[in-house]
Amino acid sequence: MSDTNLSADDQKRIAAEAALAYIKDGMKVGLGTGSTAAHFVIALGRKAKDEGLKLTCVPTSEATDKLAREVGLTVTTLDDQPHLDVTVDGADEIGPRLTLIKGGGGALLREKIVAFASSQMIVIADESKVVPHLGNFPLPIEVVPFGAQATGTRILESGKLFGCDGAISLRTDEYGEPFVTDGNNLIYDWALGEIPDPDGLGEYLSRLPGVVEHGLFLGIAHAALIGKADDSVDTLNH
Template identity: 60%
Template structure:
């Protein structure tokens, strides 16, 4: 019998608690696996653990607040000790695709403000090459078509083709907490992740993209055989 996906998420989240110390300032990620970490963290806080959390989304903020975790903004606490977050894909050297939940801009800002970032996930998220999961790209609503054309152009330069689709919700464009749209690029595989990420950053209409490179320190991955830790050297 295959392991229950939720049980694997909880196992990875529980293992991440070992890296949390009293007095830490924590970035709190977004998504189903990160939410399991928030719930487990709340139990520790209820037991006396002293931490301050900086949420990466309104959704995470509401959950953490409802569970009694003390919260601050990144303006209040601009330097964090640790961020714990999920990922849509984990590639070689801990390069990630994130943003399936729509919080990639705030997630990247919080991760970059942290001394360490730990990624928690189930084994299915570990891949040899990033890109099977459509790459989320947060864009300014102004000039959307021109921005998509520019993304397509850059993609072709890297041999990347595939549908680039505006993310929708309830029949309307999905709007991020920052007021932007997201387009999801189904490239299939992205071998030259760093070079491609750099080119995406040069497109004026691109606010941020879901390629997280050089940000994660560790990945805690849960599978049927147990929990394993992947460091950035792998």
């Protein structure tokens, strides 16, 4: 038995490095946002340089764009490259059948757009992110500023239709001001504890006026690479 006991950050790193196996020369790659995705961007930059790979990358946030450029990756946009081969991104929760909650880093809208533009989405995470059901991590919901309070009320009302009950709070930044996304929207974080019907709730939230996007990523991921404390990586499929 191995005596290895990797930290959560090291688990993220080995998952990110395992995802490099999905990358081939000439690919168009979506780059996720967050601490786990940052490990992948750094590793990808190193691989591209060492092996002379020609890759075209679409970042899901301004922060990822900056990091990708710093490590020497070629960056473009979905307007110039509307179809991607693969997106590699992290997740805040990974539930049964590769259902996900994403958006803890505030980039859920761009992350979902880029994932949908990709032939496959590979999720990378440490083992703490694998859960028996979604909802313990507060569900991020991006809303337009106009009428945000009324939209929040509608969101809470929708929960009652799907067996969800929990407090909703407007995300703030380190200065205590409302957090503003790269798209100049706001984010509500909905503490639900458990989401009995993710598909039903997600579909309903998508129809609410004022809701730009929600953090339920359902039927999008193709595989998840999970870094573990014993220095191994598990692959989860549907």
